[in-house]
Amino acid sequence: SAIPTYRVCQLARERVTVALSGDGGDEHFAGYRRYRWHMNEERLRGALPLGVRRPVFGALGRLYPKMDWAPRVFRAKTTFESLARNSVEAYLHSVSITSEAQRQAMFSDALKRELQGYRAVETFNHYAQRSPTDDPLSLIQYLDMKTYLVGDILTKVDRASMAHALEVRVPILDHQLVDWISGLPPEYKLKGREGKYIFKKALEHTLPDTILYRPKMGFAVPLASWFRGPLREKVRDSILGDTMRDSGLFDQSYLKKIVDQHQSGARDYSAPIWTLLMFDSFLRKE
Numbered sequence: 001s002a003i004p005t006y007r008v009c010q011l012a013r014e015r016v017t018v019a020l021s022g023d024g025g026d027e028h029f030a031g032y033r034r035y036r037w038h039m040n041e042e043r044l045r046g047a048l049p050l051g052v053r054r055p056v057f058g059a060l061g062r063l064y065p066k067m068d069w070a071p072r073v074f075r076a077k078t079t080f081e082s083l084a085r086n087s088v089e090a091y092l093h094s095v096s097i098t099s100e101a102q103r104q105a106m107f108s109d110a111l112k113r114e115l116q117g118y119r120a121v122e123t124f125n126h127y128a129q130r131s132p133t134d135d136p137l138s139l140i141q142y143l144d145m146k147t148y149l150v151g152d153i154l155t156k157v158d159r160a161s162m163a164h165a166l167e168v169r170v171p172i173l174d175h176q177l178v179d180w181i182s183g184l185p186p187e188y189k190l191k192g193r194e195g196k197y198i199f200k201k202a203l204e205h206t207l208p209d210t211i212l213y214r215p216k217m218g219f220a221v222p223l224a225s226w227f228r229g230p231l232r233e234k235v236r237d238s239i240l241g242d243t244m245r246d247s248g249l250f251d252q253s254y255l256k257k258i259v260d261q262h263q264s265g266a267r268d269y270s271a272p273i274w275t276l277l278m279f280d281s282f283l284r285k286e
Helices: 002-013 025-029 033-047 050-063 076-083 087-095 100-106 109-115 121-129 136-146 148-162 175-182 197-202 223-228 232-239 242-247 252-264 270-284
Strands: 018-020 167-169
Touching (some): 002 148, 025 136, 025 148, 025 175, 025 197, 033 050, 033 076, 033 087, 033 136, 076 087, 087 136, 121 136, 136 148, 223 232, 223 252, 232 242, 232 252, 232 270, 242 252, 242 270, 252 270
Parallel strands (some): 018 167
């Protein structure tokens, strides 16, 4: 997340002026767990036509309860909803902070009129149609390279490092290396349950298995508990305040619903709440 990235850059600048980043490794070598989940779903999508999956899994997705508190294996609602979609729509659904249904509920009628039917999936469809491959794993990697990598990962590192006058270089994104990686067979990247397969095999003589094959560790901060505790009033003042209301972009009753449900512990809306907080700061020019 943005907060740990900022702190890492701050600490690095105390000792060096140039640092190396490993960004791009997960996208190019299929290191994200979500790739494995998507490919598991893809096998079922390949076995059943969309005409069968859409009504069956669509109904299951609507009926199955949303259990944010449970281990992922029991959080089947998103899986059912993904299986009711085609591959591109399913991947967008799995990585999105808000679902299409949530956005429709969150946006005001005025904003929806301005959008003139535009849906977020159109961006993914745009790149999918131009993808140099139709392999299901390579396709979603390509989508990430065109959207998530440049719009999120590299952006936050660039901003955090510039804030501390730290230069960050990204060797894995060398264009010749990227060109070579893109030509590798998909099974060299995701083999069974192991992502970054060829990358890890190449380093086995350099690094111990305890480092190479340890479980993936993210950089998440406890937003859910912060928004129910020390930032409780900040959330309410910002998201339910005058600036967001006067923007005319959101349905105020839905914003209140997600804040109330999150702070009561009924649901985990920390991701959309964080996004709304940042948008409120943008509107305030803070």
